[in-house]
Amino acid sequence: MDSPELSFTLAYVVFALCFIFTPNEFRAAGITVQNVFGSWLGSEDVGFIQYHVRRTSITVLVHSALPLGYYLGMCVAAPEKTLGSAEQVSSRWSLFLLLSSFLHLSSWMLVFYWSCWNWKHHPISRALQAHVHLPDSTWGSMATSINTEFRRIDKFASGVPGARVIVTDSWVMKVTTYYIHMALQTECHVTVTESRQHELSPDSSTPIELLTLRVESINPAVRAFGFRYVWPSIRCWSPKRPTRPKPFLCSRIISTDYSDFREKLRAPIRVSPRVVIHQTISDLFLETFRAQVGLNPPYALAGGQEVELCIGCMQVPARIKLVRLCLPAGVHNESECQECFCRPMWCLTCLGRWFASRQDQQRPETWLSSKVPCPTCRARFCILDICVVR
Secondary structure (H helix, E strand, O other), X not given: OOHHHHHHHHHHHHHHHHHHHOOHHHHHHOOOHHHHOHHHHOOOOOOHHHHHHHHHHHHXXXXXXXXXXXXXXXXXXXXXXXXXXXXXXXXXXXXXXHHHHHHHHHHHHHHHHHHHHHHXXXXXXXXXXXXXXXXXXXXXXXXXXXXHHHOOOOOEEEEEOOEEEEEOOXXXXXXXXXXXXXXXXXXXXXXXXXXXXXXXXXXXXOOEEEEEEEEEEOOOOOOOEEEEEEEEOEEEOXXXXXXXXXXXXXXXXXXXXXXXXXXXXXXXXXXXXXXXOXXXXXXXXXXXXXXXXXXXXXXXXXXXOOOOEOOOOOOOEOOEEEOOOOOOOOOOOOOOOOOOOOOOXXXXXXXXXXXXXXXXXXXXXXXXXXXXXXXXXXXXXXXXXXXXXX
């Protein structure tokens, strides 16, 4: 394969993949099916179902034409192959042209079949037909109901145009490239099946948490579908502990979308026993706080001294003692940690909540390296000064 052919092949493959999966750069440049054919598709707000019936149909036609477009582009990029001449083209390229033409022609026949009888055989129409229960109802009446609810401003919608999760008063829907999954809220339930943390986000340098939710309907004709929520986290660690290079995760979970989704969803949400959802910053911070304190040296009580109940919750023993362990950075630094002479009066959970409540809520990356006053005597301490009583 010579250089022009290789260069064009690589460029076309990259373009085709980006056009199908549509990264943010292509979407910002307007290189999408929705933007290119926007005048023919019409408005999504006016007719949601009709818009996506047309969108999925034109998407099938355009995507099926990509192999044929590669052949036509190769005719220009590599004229020495004489791909435009039926007599001189090689058998390998003839077979590729035949398969590409057959694929594109088949997509036209499929879309024509969908369009017959007012798009009755389109997959979206058949999905709506599965929700028809009354004898005198049709998929058109269900489409009208969805169109009406989609025009309301209180609907929930999250995601990019070709991959969105939409919740209306009666429906839960997932928009994909070629299809719309849908379920009635009165007939479905949502299950959180998985929660995974990743060190890096595709859009930023911060860790993220992925929640996988699955929507299942009691209607056997309705296919189950799932989607994910991406919650970013923020790294934070104490720079004063050089022997601990591995960062902990102090998550600032953007739970606004999930809260709005849960508020709009009337179907029950179940959580698998093995899944833990951290919906607030304090939840994940307390885990990090406990892990950090567990690395500090323990504190041994004097002989005969008893441990009292925590004065914060009065439920568990107060097994936390503040002992100045960090080194001062300067004599005149007023923010340095101070000696605390209080007896053990707090449990780890209550002290962690106190620690978090004294922080700048807009800068969670600084929490573990901050200093706060003792809730009893106001002596300043940092996380390195918190010792568990043994």
